[in-house]
Amino acid sequence: MHSANHHLHFLLFLSLFLALSRVQGQGDGRAGLSTSEREKLSRLVDQNTVFEQGISGFSLYDVSTSARLYDYNADRLFVPASNVKLFTFYVANRVLGNRAPAVFYQNYLDHLELWGTGYPLTLHPQFLADDLLTPWLRQKGIAPNTNVLGTSGRAPLGETPKPIIIHYPTGQDQLPRYGAGWSWDDYNGGYVFERSTFPMFGNRLYVEQQESEVPGVPFVYSSPPNALSQITQDADQRPRTWRREFDNGFVVRPGYLPNSYPLQRSLTLSPVWMVSELNAALPGLNASPGYQPYPPRADLNTFEVTLPDTVYRRFLQNSDNYLAEQLLLLAAAQRYGVPDEERIIDYARDTLFPALGISDFRWVDGSGLSRYNLVTPRQLTRIVMALDQEVGRERLLDLLPSGGGDNGTLKRRFDGASEPYVWAKTGSLSGVACISGLVKTKRGRWLAFSFMHNNFVQSSLRYYIEMEKVLGWCYEEL
Template sequence: MPDMIQRGIFLFLLLSFHFRLFAQIKKENYLVLEKALGPESFFNGHLTGFMLYDLDSQHVEFEKNSQIRILPASTTKLFTLFASLVILQDSTQTLRYVSAGDTLKIWGAGDPTWKYKEFAQPDFQRIIGNHTIIQFSDANQVSPAFGYGWQWDDYYYDYSAERSSLPIYGNLIQVKKIGNRPDVSPAFFKNQVFTTSKPFKELERDFHSNRFYFNPSTFLGREQFIPFLNTPDVFVQLAEAETGKKWIYKPEPLPVDHKHWRGSLLSPILKEMMLESDNFLAEQLLFMVSDRLFQTLDTERAIEYMLKTYLFDLPDQPKWVDGSGLSRHNLFTPRSMVTLFEKLYRLLPEAELNEYLAIGGKTGTLKNSFQAAQPYIFAKTGSMSNNYSLVGLIKTKSGKNYAFAFMNTNFPYPASTVRKEVEKVMVMVRDGF
């Protein structure tokens, strides 16, 4: 019996030593991060929020200012991704329609793929059939072309294309430099290009119209895409050229008795939205979410629904106003971002989730950063003037999976400077946790 007691005491002491050693290692890790983000660190010069969360034990390993709301920029697209997956599931919303003799009445449902990038195209001819006239209505679109809090002077940049119920060409013209002049497509816009003596380096659009100007002496032709003003008149002319049918615009309300067409596979759109941080796709995805839920295109209503249902349990109520993160009115806390990411992590198999995330040193917006022989960062970036955030999954050398949100705002230097410092901290996490 004494031998058994001695063996028990020895085992107890051994386990106690093990747990003390484990706790000491955890404390050392904590202190490393505390120093890296503390008063004498680079991050003390601006507002930083950080959270590191063990996805297996569901335990917060480290946090700093995780309760403070920070402008998320394009990490907002994680919320759009989640809404799209749970509401749209596997396919787009494309059209709602009614057949009336030789006329097909249609209401766009937000599908962004028509003549945009390399997406599989909706088979409009199958829906049009023998109809000779297409009557188009956008009366179901509640949200305006531009989002709440977007910067007005972004209107001529490709990342700020207009939202619409049935986009075509991504609501962009394409620009190619031929000699010292721009060549634009679609052809509809060719006679809308004019010269100017102003020192424009690119083709620039008039704010109020589809008149485009360039200076042959200073034209560089680096901007390959420019948004056009998507008026109903412009849209029906573009649609006629693509379909060979007569289109007319008549903003009738959507009748109760109508048919519904879901035209495209959703996953390629989600991947492009996430990996390339495509703002236009993000906005159209929320339009489609709204159409599926309410048969109207109302971003505000779709967001309100998601926050009251699938996202009611976020630690902090976010201020979420658009799909892309272009708005400076968006405000999320790091711990709400981590909670949202955990929802995605539980919703999808890890391999599938990683297809929607940029991989450090490999794909998307992280292709040229976080490089390592073994990829360890799978995340969404978000950056705009004075803001840089990174939210996603980090795989450590010990084999652990952690969700994290690293959000920075109000800094006076380039986002690339902050990104490099963020990378140093994430290497510490990779190697030490």
């Protein structure tokens, strides 16, 4: 009996010792790497003369064991730029999945009142096939005999079309057009779009040349419908395109448009202007703006729609800032009945992410345009591994940009191998270059990584060259 107890105690001690050894191995970043492998990574990362010219951090994990393989400034906070979109995707996938509230509404005998959810696809020029709210608006607000293209979207026989009021709450209930810490003077660029509770046309001017039925005579498609009439040419203009901050009249250099399709520029939004453009896009619709706050969710009807992976794919592969912000608003509307970005961020930061071991970071917007965001490389590798588990690897690889892929932000990056080996989200601002994602090695081993670089003045190309050396070595040797 004594011998049996002694044997049992020995086994318990051995189990505890081995468990402690594993934890210590993960803690010092040495589990799973040989001495020579650690020395090689040290030369490639710690002693990198390019990385020394700014502030750099690196975190590398084994996905199957969750073991930390290598750290360099992995717990230091960095501005992540668009790597924040990984946090946004985690929240959107957890709260929305592939279903979303397209609009909240109240149905009266003589009219319909709507409140927006942030649904981003309404008349979006690049999602015309996926937009399910526009046909619903036609059905509710356009008579069957109205002379519009197509018939499937008109009000059915027996259902009387009604005037529609689209509410845009004002005062303290109004959604700020920009996120915290955004640069106000980016309004003239093609990457910063105003946020909206009821966005339309992707909140952008979109002009594209398409084939027409007449050979040799191209057709110019414009969105919103009156967009072309708002573009003038000026030979003395210095920028290629320009508009005043609160004016949707665009000035371009002569000859600029034919060489620049598709042209995308942000619009400045007002309820009156947006609803006017909606009526122009849907002849026969009688919509007007209203300004009432959101009623309690229990008092509202919801038109729910499918949210396809084409949205998530463009959001991640093209690093679409507009979709990033609107998806976060949409998640808030789903959970709280109001598209309140701060509220959904607080929920994720206080509830969702601590369960993943992610805390003590700053997250303020969905897109990463703000320099207020502060995240560590280790936190980003943890969110990558969480996405790998929750989204599923096959789907995640389909949604993320891939090195040397046909499209996306990594089209010309990490393409030196005979097969794709990097799937990752990029992030860039002036003096910021970050990338976080997955590596599949030659041996079939899956690694999660995050590279973060801040405070440099050189071209980010030099940083990508060095990061490709590091991840290329991981692909070949680990």
